[in-house]
Amino acid sequence: MTDWTIFVPTFLAATVEWVEAFTIVLAVSLSIGWLRASGAAAAALGVLAVMTIATGGVLQLGVSMAALEFVIGVLLLLFGVRWLAKAMARHAGFKAFHDEDKEFAETREALEKGDRAAAWVIAFKGVLLEGLEVWLIVVALGARSAHPFVATEAALAALLLVVLLGAAIRAPLRHVPENAIKFLVGTMIVSFGTYWTLEALGGEGVWPFGDWTLLILFSFYLIGGLAVATAMGAGRRKEAVP
Amino acid sequence: MNAFFKTLFGDLYNLLFVGCVVGIAALMVHFGQMHQAVYAVPVLLLAGAAWFARR
Numbered sequence: 001m002t003d004w005t006i007f008v009p010t011f012l013a014a015t016v017e018w019v020e021a022f023t024i025v026l027a028v029s030l031s032i033g034w035l036r037a038s039g040a041a042a043a044a045l046g047v048l049a050v051m052t053i054a055t056g057g058v059l060q061l062g063v064s065m066a067a068l069e070f071v072i073g074v075l076l077l078l079f080g081v082r083w084l085a086k087a088m089a090r091h092a093g094f095k096a097f098h099d100e101d102k103e104f105a106e107t108r109e110a111l112e113k114g115d116r117a118a119a120w121v122i123a124f125k126g127v128l129l130e131g132l133e134v135w136l137i138v139v140a141l142g143a144r145s146a147h148p149f150v151a152t153e154a155a156l157a158a159l160l161l162v163v164l165l166g167a168a169i170r171a172p173l174r175h176v177p178e179n180a181i182k183f184l185v186g187t188m189i190v191s192f193g194t195y196w197t198l199e200a201l202g203g204e205g206v207w208p209f210g211d212w213t214l215l216i217l218f219s220f221y222l223i224g225g226l227a228v229a230t231a232m233g234a235g236r237r238k239e240a241v242p
Numbered sequence: 243m244n245a246f247f248k249t250l251f252g253d254l255y256n257l258l259f260v261g262c263v264v265g266i267a268a269l270m271v272h273f274g275q276m277h278q279a280v281y282a283v284p285v286l287l288l289a290g291a292a293w294f295a296r297r
Contacts (some may be wrong), residue, residue, distance in 0.1 A: 198267060199262060208277075
């Protein structure tokens, strides 16, 4: 498995999550200042770093490759199916697109009811919960890579990009094409999950085209997902017309 | 804690759906239908994602 097949999905997924985390931190910073809000974000990132090191170490401790592949494959399926479904729902019009301005306004509204300590907790929890998904992808993809730090580097590169853009713009990053990225990443994650789960169950020869199967699975989920979501959207609009 | 588990594993429907698909895949492999499983599992997963999208 090449580094890019690990780097790209991790980088894209992390970018989406860090953008959402940044919106929360930005909203909190208007109440308690940049320094305290950044401190809360740094504390959450510290927890995530400890979790990554701990789980990465545990996964390397003599666990058989098939068992590791199975656990990671199922975790990726649990995660990827949700992302793909959410992206399909937004593409079809069943669900509203994620709105960073709305998220920002809702966080500000919640902050008006609480005190400074509550604001710190909102920033900490926001970064921690958004970062949990990044942690899962980093650990899952990193554990199967020949270079386990590639996934971590991708997540850190995405974090640096979002922080730099956010610091320059000082507003919610509303122009990030979140649903397009979510569609791509959901597709990639489900492809990895399918590949590893079946390889763990059936052995190395289960996929007729070896590693190239990942590309076939990715194309199937992407084209199939877009086609199904487009058809569902057309059906929904037809039902809406009296 | 609830938000933690929901972020990682999704809701009960998500857990049940993925559990069922993995169970079907395991049964197919066990009964020697490995080459059919590699076609059935992606189709099932895409159908499931479409169902979740409508929910």
